Amino acid sequence: MQVDQLYQEIILDHYKHPHGRGLREPYTAEAHHVNPTCGDEVTIRVDLEAGVLRDVSYDGMGCSISQASASVLHELLTGRDTDEISVVHAAFVELMSGRGQVTPDEELLGDAVAFAGVARYPARVKCALLPWMAFKDAAARAGVVVEANSGTERSEVKTA
């Protein structure tokens, strides 16, 4: 069944057993994002000190893709410095914007490579990106700019 590409075991596993779920103290900044088309919500807290992400905690409700994506984000970004975070973040956004044409770097993206299948379903890309966009916002509020993916829409908006 084609849909297996979307619901990879790794994704279902993160959904059923999320890593690092729940909002925690202390935190530097917080962001809440909503997907208006489906009502999915996520709140992300970042605890940043001296350029290192000591913790990223989250809570939310939504589909398996958005919830698993938050779990993977926690796993991938916790403990990294801001430069590494920018690289991983950009790689994930690029993967999701690639309509299934991007081959993910497993070393860089870890479990997030499972989301390669999601990129083939345009209606679900937003679900996967929801926590990542909320994270970017929370980081910005904490004074850390996570570089946007250079290739796509965002840069077009800037030049418009």
Next chain:
Amino acid sequence: MTTIAIPSGMPQYEDVPRYDVQAVRADFPMLEREVNGHPMVYLDSANTSQKPRQVLDVLREHYERHNGNVARSVHTVGTEATEAYEGARAKVATFINAPSPDEVVFTKNSTEAINLVAYAFLSASVGGAASAGRGAPDERFRIGPGDEIVISEMEHHSNIVPWQLLCERTGATLRWFGITDGGRLDESNLEELVNERTKLVSLVHMSNILGTVNATARITERVRQVGALLLLDCSQSVPHLPVDVVDLDADFIAFTGHKMCGPTGIGVLWGRSELLAAMPPFLGGGSMIETVAMTGSTFAPPPARFEAGTPPIAEAVALGAAVDYLSGIGMRAIQWHEKELTAYALDALETVPGLRIFGPRVPVGRGGTISFAMEGVHPHDVGQILDAQGVEVRVGHHCARPVCVRFGVPATTRASFYLYTTTSEVDALVRGLEQVRKVFG
């Protein structure tokens, strides 16, 4: 199933008008396609209906044979186009038993139809050049602080947001009927809610998320008592059951073409002629005027007053064809087909473990739109697994978020039926839900 004999002399089941569903399906080219390697099971007609060949043929024939602009040409094709456009208006009027075709205003959809009425209130309340006959604005459309508009918690966003905007801009107060646990309109506070301060009650006839068909007689009576106006959002009812505006005794109804076998881009506002005549214009431009001078303009009588610019001509003509198609089968027959299907589906869905139905659980006072939740599985995931099996349902808040909030869920999965839906498609839905359970169980 137990068989209950109906006493002779009473209407019998055999008296109900019926039609051959397979013959109807053959009229719809889309129903022949496959989705993800499976025959498509289209259970999203409350979102948009499929179109029969008879409608598609008229749409093409209009552009191939009769294309000209309406209401402004003396040449032959312009005259043909005008006759087809006005003919469609007459067909729609007959379909809803409107006393006159002039009471049918073509819009682009229900949303625009409702906004047209909301803007009539706004324009009348700011006064000035916007008033209809250049006299004082009609008191019935003047609204301000202390006045109230009543809607319900069951509305589509298109029957919420225009009234929120109107109230914010005029200082009027928006109030609403609640929903009972069973998914019916809570009329327990009708007397208090609809009162002498009420200027308009704008209510959904059939809920697009719960499937509830609201009995409006009691509300209409109260609206008349207090001298308010009544608008019914019939987007989900006109396509599925006989709607008679005289019988409903409403002041306005709104509905849309694409949910009733017609094309997108065409909708209808029906209003009592006397009220339409008292309403200020909505959009300004060509076709809606009487005389234009640089110092000011006067306006055409309805319906032209509300149809500025070149209208969706081919779409209106095709809507006329859709009305012919539905009338040919018979709205009573369509209503009955969907009633039987709904009874079948409600029973079938009860067998799915962990499934919760929102809205009436009996096929009485409801249409063929069923929203549900599967315990522990998000509707997006339900919809995705169903789609992989060719079953097309809608997931989300269905532009009726307050209903989701009322029932404490972020979203629902919704299956909705139409004249071409079969019991075997309901079976496919139930099988699909078993698959959902397997993936997420």
